[in-house]
Amino acid sequence: MKRLLFLLLVVPFYLQAQQYNISLIPDSLTKNANAVVRMDETSVVIKSSGHAVVTHKYAVTILNEEGNRFAVYSNDYDKLHSLRDISGHLFDANGKQLRSVKSKDIADESDNDFSLATDSRVKSHNFYWRIYPYTVEYEDEQEYYTMFNLPYWMPVNAEHLAVQQSRFTVEAPAGFKLHYKAFNYAAAPQTTANDKTTVLSWQLNNVQPVEREYLSPAWQELTTAVYLAAETFSLNQYEGHMDSWQSLGSFMGSLYAGRDELPDNVKQDVHRLADGLGTQKEKIKVLYKYMQQNTRYISVQLGIGGWQPFDAKFVAAKRYGDCKALSNYMKALLKEAGIEGNCVIISSGRNVNKGLWEDFPANYFNHVILCVPVAKDTTWLECTSQTMAPGFLGNFTDARQALLLAADGGHVVWTPRYTAKDNQQLRSVQAQINEEGNLVADVHTEFTGLQEEERHMLMYDVSKDDREKYLNETLNLPTYKVEQMDFKEQEADIPKVNETLRISAPGYATVSGKRMFIEANLFNKSGRLPAATQPRRYDIEFRSSFRDEDSVHIAIPAGYKAESMPQDVHLAKGFGSYTIHFEIKGNTIVLYRSLERIAGRYPASLYPEFAKFYADMYAADRKRIVLVKE
């Protein structure tokens, strides 16, 4: 009986090796594909709350040059995850094996282009084959020494990639509490259970390639995915639960416990700075500035240090720390002044969807910020920036859900969602054009909220030379020079930058015989012209709202009158509105332009309307006024 079972197991493997002949790929899968996943088997065997074995075997057929990136094997490991038993094979179009990879050919490198120190390393391999189509097959095995994060399954993880067959299997001891969340997978997982183990499996067959669209929702919403979370896990000596946000939060909180003790000199600084101040808001502001002036951001991620902060004393002595350490330090400063702040664990960056799924507690996070909750006047602090205005978050962490760590455990909270009124760019231009078409312009612009961030970086994060270089290369004028520049920032929950520029642009207006041609919309031309023809598949998503206003006055040389004026345009839709108005008053051209966009999710059926809106705006932004000499 045992022998028969052995044979049954071996035969399919043997057959599989023959099955990489490309003629076995259905035609429907190669259309628009650069590569086809022939098979992908991920098996997660959970042994205990602190141990799992993950085996992964997959084969990809590369159809063309663009598909070569799918032929690269790469996987990482660190103190909490081992990686071993890597093997790989290369097959030609007929499925005939050409090469195997030997362990010495697997490159082993530090995974470090960002941190000062990390224990994460990467093993990678590439056959570098260039005769298409070809197939690579790899397998490896990993041991997880913590269930804090578990592998996920995303069978279609890139554009132009088809999948012939992919399966995800999870085995856990009977009674082990495992949660999962599936996207774009209608059925329940196949489940087999006996008194020792429970096995869940998900499978996909014959999936055609996916193509992203302009402003389409996050990738994970477009394609199938399954995420896992273990209700009970251990991380080094710490035990934790993920059955609720409350319990995950109290686990994270335990990693921070007892790490907020400040040295005496810093305590004295806190009292010296904050004791005399009247309001809590003032105290927060002063202490945040103190933190900014006395620390800087350095990334060090070693072992559990990836999740546990350096204590406040370390930060005080070294004057550096990562996001956890700096937030924890800031929390300690506030505590010394009698203010309670909470660390908030968050998923950062622009490509994050909602931050987390509320019905599925798990560890999604890669960043920490600080929050001082007050009814209707909560203060948010990004502690890794040395220049950010107190209370402002910016697009790195805005408008998403995150996990706030409180004494009673974790709470899901929303970070601020900035409105169009918060994110403004208000510009007024006073310009003159002479008979040669040379333009001189004084430009005053007020940037607020998310629109302020780029200017803020220009003020604080680059050298004077780079700032000049940037401004001299990025304004949309043919030939020009920024003669003077000045920036002032007003700090507030919604910070504001006032920018003053003096610009000279020789030959801005085209003089041709007795006529002069002027694009009066000097500095705010929409650059995107979405394709109008294609059928739209996905919803349109705007992540943020904003409002731009431009008011331009251009004095023209005496003796010219308007021969042709562009028509005003006014567009108003659910997702935004646009106005442009042209006028000549005496010898001055007056232009007014406004654009407002409202964040949100809009149905794909609106796409033609949306494309027309952008096309009309694109054209109107570039309209020329024609002047003729009398």
Next chain:
Amino acid sequence: MHKRLALFLLLVACCQTVLFAGSGKQKYKFGDVKPEDFAPSAYAVDSSADAVYLYDIGSSSYEGNNKGFFSVVFKRHARIRLLHRNAFDHAAAVSIDLYKKSQTEEKLEDLQVATFNLENGVVTTTKLDKSALFEDKNGDFVTEKFTFPNIREGSIIEYSYTVTSPRYYDVPSWFYQGEFPRLFSQYEVTIPTLFDFVFVKQGYHPYSTDTALLSSESYLLVDPGHTATEASTSFTWRGNTVNSVWAMKNVPALKDESFTTTLRNHISSISFQLAAIRWPNREPELYMSNWGKMVEDLLKDEDFGADLAARNAWLNDEMKNIVAPGDSPSQKARKIYAYLRDQFACVSHYGFYLTQPLKKTFQQKKGSVADINMLLTAMLRNQGIGADPVILSTRSHGLAMETYPIMNKFNYLICKAQTEDSTWLLDASYNYLGFNMLDHECYNGSGRTIANPPVLVELSTDSLIERQTATIFLVNDTTGKVSGSINSSPGIFHSMQMRSQLKNKMQADFFRNIQKSYSMDVELTNEGVDSLNQLDCPLSYHYDIAFAFNEDLVYFTPILGDMLYKENPFKASTRTYPVEMDNCIDKMYVLNMEVPKGYKVEELPKSNRVNLNDNEGSFEYIIGTDGENIQMRCHLKLQKANFEPDDYDTLRDFFAFIVKKEKEQIVFKKIKS
């Protein structure tokens, strides 16, 4: 070679007269920081600098080692004033790379790291904890990394270390210039006259000290013995040494500019190449002398040309599949080239030594640029076609010496092949290159054939001309609209870039961008790209357009769509380094247009011609009408790819004129009926 590029060379031989200069050395003691050192809030060298090196001092010298020979001892000591937070990430993070391959393992010693702050008039010191020194292992290298603790704006940070390397032939280079300005930078090199080095200095900044001093020294060498039982023996080597000191004061920061081949060419620096070891009472052992000797050695070297001399009979079977017996030498060369280019993967475009035997490259179908192009050379020779390897330095790697074979200045290998009537330069490592074409990275002055005799191969961008043409016909069609056909060839170098973009199913996007570049609403039809896969010639694209004229007055830019220069390519208003473009330009635009039905020409732009510095470039804009047809020709020629900084303003004005002129419009007026 550029006049301004002050790259020059010193040969120091032991018999050469050596200056005896007084040693005016200042002492720089670690940790000797005084309150007044914190006084300046800015430094005259660059008042807007975010950090300034107060000094950066290095030395290299020799010591006897216990392997029976010499080690190079490199010391560095830098003191930096931090003035603005922006400098923290770069100035206050240090990595030291150490070569760790056994036998030639480098050792880091005496690392001292400290931050100094002025608190209440007193200088406080914070030293680096040993636990805050991190190590990254990658292959044969280990990187030691640290950042300074307790820094703020105004802090002084200081570090010093020693690296000992048994690689006696490798004296580290010294860079006087970097991201931040330096008040003082000095490199002192003491070399026993046993070793004969060539020094290469480059950059524009003057030396404040440039001295050499001859003296004598003894070195203790310990020979470990060749077997486990053999006792080690010590002996003393006594001989002359040359002590050289090169220093600079107030060195400005290095600044990036567009149209620069590589900033490397402009850094004030000094580097070294071992030329010979002069054993007493023996013929010198030459490491680098002249190209003839170098070629002889390289052709015998297993890691270079040894396989070229062999018959390489293992090629014969596959050769039968690649070339046909009746093929001409030119056909054979083309087939072999295409075979390697299309079927072999290049895993690294760096280095001119082979990384593996040719046979292995052939079997694995992958290798470095040297492996692939050397295999190409061998395969051509196998078919009786004359072929030799050519070594060169790519643009991003910096200029190489033409006269002296300083090998670390070279980083790339191509193949030169010839038949009775033609000579080709071939590089099979990029799959977008056509036959006898090179990537623009290769056009960096010159290359050198590794053959007898070694000849210089000219690879100047001034010799490359990008020929771009566009032809436009606009006629009145039967529906009352103006319709036209556009045919454009973007030139051979643009074609290389465009091919990868267009192959990737992005043709729709490409034409969409063209549509966007029109100032009026147009629909493109019959779009197409020709010669997309004929890598040997430039590609071309074409499309048709139609637009309606309705207004009483119609303003029409005769330079259509993407042929227009919308912006001046020379944006910066000042220039420090020479302008180094990828190629010369010959851009021809021709328009033939029927005057739209029902309209007459109210106004035409004026014809015009301007020259750039007499004959270095010209722009011609010629337009005329007979009332029914308009003909125009617009021709831009740039005869040079490289310009001196002094010519920058003229060049910028020249393009400003073009941008302005090309925007001029024809005015059509409706005929009142």
